[in-house]
Each structure stands twice: as structure tokens, then as C-alpha cells.
Amino acid sequence: MRNSILPNRETVSGDAALEAIWHVISAIPRGRVATYGDVARAAGLPGRARLTGYALKNAPDSLNLPWHRVLGAGGRVSFPNSSPQHRNQARLLRAEGVAVKNGRVPRSAIIGVDEL
DNA sequence: GAACTGACTGTAA
């Protein structure tokens, strides 16, 4: 069912999964980061790292989601090094005390599933 | 329903 009854939603289907993902991301403490895979796993969606990306892209701004705290595996920024998005993310992370070095963050800043 | 796409990941060259 493609939520055709929902009035103000724009064709969102995996609502539960997206909400779970958003919830996990919102729970990431300031100054820390998590990986897509770990977020998905913590949301009860093992193996759906990509879905995490989808959820993030599709996330409404009204949620004020800390999207910048979500990085690729090994604490890598999932955007091209020269991309404005990448720079923005790095800036936001540094603003909360996370050292971003060449699109990378220290392992110590990355938190595991159990801490999510 | 097949094919394409992706804010992913891990392995190999």
C-alpha cells in the first residue's frame, strides 16, 4: 500500500523503517558519529546501509536530523572530497568537536551499534 | 515485473 490515504505525505512507503532510522540517527550523541551500516543495524534493519542513505536523503528538515553525524564505513564521509556537501558536513562535525582529517574522522569518534 | 539507481560495504587488483 503506497499510503495513498495519507494526505500530506509524498509517496513514502517504508515509513516504519525510515522512522526507525531517523530515530537512531537523532539519538547519536553530539561529538560522535556512526556509520550507515551501524545505523541500519541499530534500527533493526541489518544490511540496509543503503536504505539509511535513502532515509537520510528523504528526511524532512522539520526533524532537524543530525545527518552530518552519519558517515560511511570506517568513518569516511560519503561525499566526494570536493563536494560542497562534504565540506559542509566536515564543518558541522568540527563545530561539535569532531576532528575531520581529509574526509575522515578518528576511530575514537565512531560509536558502535551497542552504543546506539 | 524487469531494469536501473543509490548519502553502502568489503574484497581484490
Add this chain to the structure above:
DNA sequence: ATTACAGCCAGTT
């Protein structure tokens, strides 16, 4: 370290 490639699973076309 970089690039390629193959799994991966859902959502979109």
C-alpha cells in the same frame, strides 16, 4: 593509497 567490482536490499522508473 586508489580504482574496480561484486554483493547487497529497497525504492523508483
